[in-house]
Amino acid sequence: MDELQLIAERTGSVPLAESGALGAARARLMAEIAAAEAENVVPLGENVVPLKKPRRWVWIGAGAVGLAAAITAVVALAPVEQVGLEPPAAAADPVAVLRNAAAAALKTPDTPPKPGQFVYTKTKQPDGERESWVSADGTHDGMIKMTDGSAFPLPGCRNGQAQVYKGEEPLKGVTEPCTPSPGYRKDLPTDADAMFAYLNAHHSGGKGDFNALGKDILALANETYLPPAVRAALYGAAAKVPGLRAVDHVKDGAGRPGVGITWPLRPEDDPKMAKPVVIVFAADTFLYLGTNSTAVTASGVVDAVGRRP
DSSP: HHHHHHHHHTTSSHHHHHHHHOOHHHHHHHHHHHHHTTTTTEETEEEEESSTTOOOOOOTTTTHHHHHHHHHHHHHHHOOOHHOOOSSSGGGGGHHHHHHHHHEEEEEOOOOOOTTTTEEEEEEEEEEEEEEHHHHHHHSSSSEEEEOOOEEEEEEOOOTTEEEEEEEEEEEEEEEEOOOOOOTTTOOOOSSHHHHHHHHHHHHHHHHHHHHHHHHHHHHHHHSOHHHHHHHHHHHHHHSSTTTTEEEEEEEETEEEEEEOOOOOOTTTTTTTTOOOOOEEEETTTOOOEESSSSEEEEEEESSSSOOO
């Protein structure tokens, strides 16, 4: 394999950093070159090749790999202190992906909904589209609407009681005890450690079921309004889950390219039957997109059920 082909393979899927962010990486590479020339040798892995003339590079064996790695670093990695993110996800490091997602979440605008408003989300699913209107404070009646026209009420919880429905029709005078389920989750931790403790205390699966915990994270990321610090803490907490795996070149349910994060299945799960959820982030911005089978295509805050941002 020649050097140019190797370099192309190493950098083909890596997003380019802006030119202003390359200074430090370029300086480090040139410093390495200058130091090698000063000694009149080129260090290439475990190969040391004497040079007869200054400023002449000789590439053999591992040298091509070294050059490819060096150029990949200069092309792909902008200094963290300049962009506020870690190296891009092309390295397939799941922890770095989630930390980048947390950093990106912190920079998103924050327009908190008012108590009487609704959190709107439009999601593309394998069987069509789903729209949801979730009461910001959990006390107002919301709704889920599907592509086929079917609708499912989300009764608000007022004074500890919620209306009971049969299908889409309310049962007159029939209520049940409830606890408000707000669409605006300002009550959640803003620290990754505290969020990780919260997730472990409230997860839906059994002990050690990290795939279930991943679904819980997905539920919070999907149809709730999370303040930027809370969303960042959610992704930071997700980075603490053992056995994470990054998936390069994945697409969300709408076909948008990104990088995915998935959790391990339980030892007793049959891999042919149980498929882990892959949460997808945009490869360039690290913003949340959805999963490998669904996609959040619109979201916002509205004043009433049926309205859209």
